[in-house]
Amino acid sequence: MFRFNPYSPEIDADPFPAYATLRAEYPCFWSEDAEMWVLSRHKDIVMALNDWETFSSAKGNLVNELPGRAGSTLGTTDPPRHDRLRALIQKAVTKRALAHLMAPAQSVAQKHLEALKGRDQFDFVAEFSSKYTVDLIVYLFDLPPADLEIVRDKAVMMVQTDPVTRQKGPEHLAAYEWMREYAANLVQERKKNPGEDLLSQFILSEIDGDKLKDEEILLTVTTLIMAGIESLSGFMTMLIKNITDHPEVREALVANPDLIPDAIEESLRFNTSAQRFRRCVMKETTLHGQTMKPGDFVILAYGSGNRDEEVFPNADVYDLSRKPKGHLGFGGGVHACLGTAIARLACKVAVEELLKAFPNLSKVDQELRWMPSTNFRSPLELQVKA
Amino acid sequence: MPTVNYVSFDGQSTQLELAEGMTIMQGAVMNGVEGIEGECSGSCACATCHCYVDDAWLAKLPEMSENEDEMLDDTASERKPNSRLSCQIKATAELDGIVIHMPEEQE
Numbered sequence: 150m151f152r153f154n155p156y157s158p159e160i161d162a163d164p165f166p167a168y169a170t171l172r173a174e175y176p177c178f179w180s181e182d183a184e185m186w187v188l189s190r191h192k193d194i195v196m197a198l199n200d201w202e203t204f205s206s207a208k209g210n211l212v213n214e215l216p217g218r219a220g221s222t223l224g225t226t227d228p229p230r231h232d233r234l235r236a237l238i239q240k241a242v243t244k245r246a247l248a249h250l251m252a253p254a255q256s257v258a259q260k261h262l263e264a265l266k267g268r269d270q271f272d273f274v275a276e277f278s279s280k281y282t283v284d285l286i287v288y289l290f291d292l293p294p295a296d297l298e299i300v301r302d303k304a305v306m307m308v309q310t311d312p313v314t315r316q317k318g319p320e321h322l323a324a325y326e327w328m329r330e331y332a333a334n335l336v337q338e339r340k341k342n343p344g345e346d347l348l349s350q351f352i353l354s355e356i357d358g359d360k361l362k363d364e365e366i367l368l369t370v371t372t373l374i375m376a377g378i379e380s381l382s383g384f385m386t387m388l389i390k391n392i393t394d395h396p397e398v399r400e401a402l403v404a405n406p407d408l409i410p411d412a413i414e415e416s417l418r419f420n421t422s423a424q425r426f427r428r429c430v431m432k433e434t435t436l437h438g439q440t441m442k443p444g445d446f447v448i449l450a451y452g453s454g455n456r457d458e459e460v461f462p463n464a465d466v467y468d469l470s471r472k473p474k475g476h477l478g479f480g481g482g483v484h485a486c487l488g489t490a491i492a493r494l495a496c497k498v499a500v501e502e503l504l505k506a507f508p509n510l511s512k513v514d515q516e517l518r519w520m521p522s523t524n525f526r527s528p529l530e531l532q533v534k535a
Numbered sequence: 536m537p538t539v540n541y542v543s544f545d546g547q548s549t550q551l552e553l554a555e556g557m558t559i560m561q562g563a564v565m566n567g568v569e570g571i572e573g574e575c576s577g578s579c580a581c582a583t584c585h586c587y588v589d590d591a592w593l594a595k596l597p598e599m600s601e602n603e604d605e606m607l608d609d610t611a612s613e614r615k616p617n618s619r620l621s622c623q624i625k626a627t628a629e630l631d632g633i634v635i636h637m638p639e640e641q642e
């Protein structure tokens with residue numbers, strides 16, 4: 150009997166064979182392990198994303214939701230409230246509005262690469278992607294100085310799930326609590342001394358003359374820090390894994406850095422760090438002969454839709470010349486990632502600077518340890534050779 | 536399934552049948568029709584899915600949201616009275632046969 154268990158370390162390490170079976174044989178699958186439906190074909194996921202009235206985010210979008218988040222953040226509310234909240238932040242994070250981030254990103258990248266000069270081998274996660282993303286998000290949101298390594302560790306911990314109990318464990322919940330506290334202090338401080346930064350603007354915003362709810366502000370700020378740091382460093386690590394796994398790709402990028410955006414898009418398709426999110430069924434829906442009932446949860450397996458041969462021929466091949474459009478690396482529809490322009494800019498600058506500093510960067514034979522998570526997929530450590 | 540006619544900036548036309556509920560943007564990017572990018576994956580946040588809707592269909596379109604109206608001020612090619620963001624328009628029986636003109640550039 151085929152099973153799909155998003156809690157298993159095997160799925161953390163390599164979900165793609167199971168996805169292929171899901172797409173081919175069980176396109177609308179009830180996972181007993183997750184106690185949720187799983188949609189795996191590109192077209193079905195797109196249709197669900199286009200129909201938020203049937204596939205709602207208001208009951209949470211993380212496969213294992215954190216307490217209190219449902220209904221109180223951008224990612225966990227439905228329109229019209231969602232659209233009003235999002236409009237408050239959106240303008241500050243468009244490609245054009247973010248041009249100011251380019252120079253700071255370059256100098257942050259150069260600073261951390263400088264420290265690696267002369268090393269033969271290093272852990273890309275601990276020694277580059279974590280430091281770079283934390284510095285960048287601290288700059289962008291003007292976060293108060295804290296022990297930045299702790300902020301990052303908590304962001305990474307709170308998105309994990311215990312594979313044995315199939316729940317958030319005490320260490321994950323404690324990390325979430327820590328981040329809430331950190332965000333709460335930040336919100337208090339900004340209310341007293343508002344700045345020009347994105348978070349101040351959001352905190353002071355009103356919708357139809359009403360101040361935002363405290364819980365909404367607090368949890369949206371918490372989510373922005375979590376997404377900004379964890380999603381970004383996780384994805385960047387997958388991008389470098391792809392580049393070092395494919396030496397011909399690295400050579401092409403060194404010869405022509407203008408191709409770096411193509412490598413980013415193909416990585417978002419090929420093995421995005423944001424593998425799965427969930428929705429809640431609001432109206433009885435029959436798909437591929439299965440009936441999903443109101444109240445049932447559904448996993449949208451973006452990482453599987455991205456390997457669907459119907460849309461991406463030779464989907465299991467990493468192809469720099471593919472220039473994939475319509476991939477699900479950032480999800481899609483009303484809830485598609487808010488940080489797409491931040492992420493693309495940050496990754497482009499990072500790869501440009503990294504390949505300038507280490508044009509021969511290559512992989513090290515290693516058994517990767519993967520993050521235990523029902524949503525996200527990235528290695529906890531990635532050793533690379535200079 | 537509703538039919539959508541995509542007309543490129545240099546006048547080439549591509550006809551596609553889209554599943555009901557699929558957006559005009561998704562129809563283009565999933566089928567390799569050039570001229571529409573869709574960088575923000577349809578969240579009305581990038582304006583790289585800008586299109587000009589043939590006048591005959593304009594009145595049948597769903598009303599544009601405030602967000603779409605504001606994003607349309609940020610397009611790479613000139614905004615015209617028939618400008619829309621194609622990620623905000625779903626293929627429906629009502630719009631069967633709709634003609635979409637692509638702008639010169641999206642970025």
Ligand code: HEM
Nearest residue numbers: 210223224376377380384423426479480484486487488492
């Ligand atoms: C490459 C890095 C990133 C990836 C792969 C990624 C991926 C995603 C995905 C797949 C979603 C959709 C969630 C769903 O369907 O429920 C999402 C939503 C979101 N992301 Fe990202 N993300 C990245 C970086 C960022 C950054 C840097 C930020 C902010 C600074 C951010 C903020 C958000 C927010 C606020 C949402 C919820 C949007 C909404 O519901 O309207 N993300 N992200």
Ligand code: FES
Nearest residue numbers: 575580581582622
């Ligand atoms: S795809 Fe970005 S606005 Fe339409």
